[in-house]
Amino acid sequence: MNAPVVVGVDGSSSSLDAVDLAAREAKVRGCGLTVVHALSWPKKHAPPGTSPLGQPEGGLRDMIGRMVAEAVERARSAEPEVQVTNAVVTGEPLTVLQGQSSKAALVVVGSRGLGGFAGLLLGSTAVHLAAHSHCPVLVVREQPRTARQILLGVDGSPVGDAAVEFAFAEAALRGSPLRALHAWTMWSASMPALQDDSMPYTNPAGELEDAEERLMAEALAGRSEKYPGVAVEHTVVRGGAREALIEASRDAGLLVVGARGRGGFAGLLLGSVSQALLQHAHCPVAVVRGSDAHR
Structure with missing residues (x-):
């Protein structure tokens, strides 16, 4: 089976643009698409014994679930023929996506996510991932273009x-x-x-x-x-x-x-x-x- 295209999502508009492009890339390759969210939990702020996803109902679990579901639905709407799966993986975004890249044909990310510092044109995750990924990395700089060249x-x-x-x-x-x-x-x-x-x-x-x-x-x-x-x-x-x-x-x-x-x-x-x-x-x-x- 062909290795999948992996797209990193964090709820930002940039990552949703990346989902659109990743779905098209999966279609032309005839492979599946995996929507991945990296859950980086600030442990020093978590009460002892608390799950990072919060209570079984509500809280962070529901928020992340809605975010990932939106990304999955967007991918399916963009390319209905592509099989879309999703994963929420605990860890820093760079570490998670680098790990995913070892079994992917391509990793797609937005140029800047919710965690970027004001004034930066490119999020640190995209830069470091491009340097350390095990497969090619596609970074969506602007709204995906219609130009073919x-x-x-x-x-x-x-x-x-x-x-x-x-x-x-x-x-x-x-x-x-x-x-x-x-x-x-x-x-x-x-x-x-x-x-x-x-x-x-x-x-x-x-x-x-x-x-x-x-x-x-x-x-x-x-x-x-x-x-x-x-x-x-x-x-x-x-x-x-x-x-x-x-x-x-x-x-x-x-x-x-x-x-x-x-x-x-x-x-x-x-x-x-x-x-x-x-x-x-x-x-x-x-x-x-x-x-x-x-x-």
């Missing part, structure tokens, strides 16, 4: 190959066109052997551009044969990756990026570009870690 950020790194595979597979499932975009600067260029590492501008005119075009071609190599039904447009631009991808996301229904690409510091699980896109993209963002390439 999938935007793929290509950096040419080995760990970024998982994001390329995910984007092509997603485009095939959705029947969507795919735009692969690679942005480079003089200091991030991928020349195999610069004349002078400290002075890349001394290379012949056009040589850096050609190298970046080759990097894009190598990153996408073999995917069109594997996914012949996916229409692909590829774009190589000179400029900052985060700025280029944020602007391009205005016309996309989904942006797919790797968790960390070229130039990242060893040990970091989520790169600065991925974090910026999670905070500022104009469409949902899927973050794919390198170890998830063949899930």
Whole structure:
């Protein structure tokens, strides 16, 4: 049986938007949807021996039950053919959803829930989950878009190959066109052997551009044969990756990026570009870690 799509809910409007998108993702994958709520009980405020759900009738139990039931009903209304189950799991949201991700095809969350601090554009759960999840994480940045195009950020790194595979597979499932975009600067260029590492501008005119075009071609190599039904447009631009991808996301229904690409510091699980896109993209963002390439 196919692994399910998991969606985290907390009663916020952002998490309900995530339910809508998660239901559609489950439909195109032909799998079930699991609605999960993480119950984090402040023990220091609980009387000794008190259940976090309160009395058998009423209290927190009823509130959580109504919240989860609303999310389940919303999912069933969005995609009646999808089998929807639910679970209330005791624990911190990040811990609970990370655990759920080990047996999921995809985890979907809203960009900011009820527990977010005022002024934050992105809840800490979404950021940390994108860095630690065992499967791809889809974060709903704004109201789900009707745009069909999938935007793929290509950096040419080995760990970024998982994001390329995910984007092509997603485009095939959705029947969507795919735009692969690679942005480079003089200091991030991928020349195999610069004349002078400290002075890349001394290379012949056009040589850096050609190298970046080759990097894009190598990153996408073999995917069109594997996914012949996916229409692909590829774009190589000179400029900052985060700025280029944020602007391009205005016309996309989904942006797919790797968790960390070229130039990242060893040990970091989520790169600065991925974090910026999670905070500022104009469409949902899927973050794919390198170890998830063949899930």
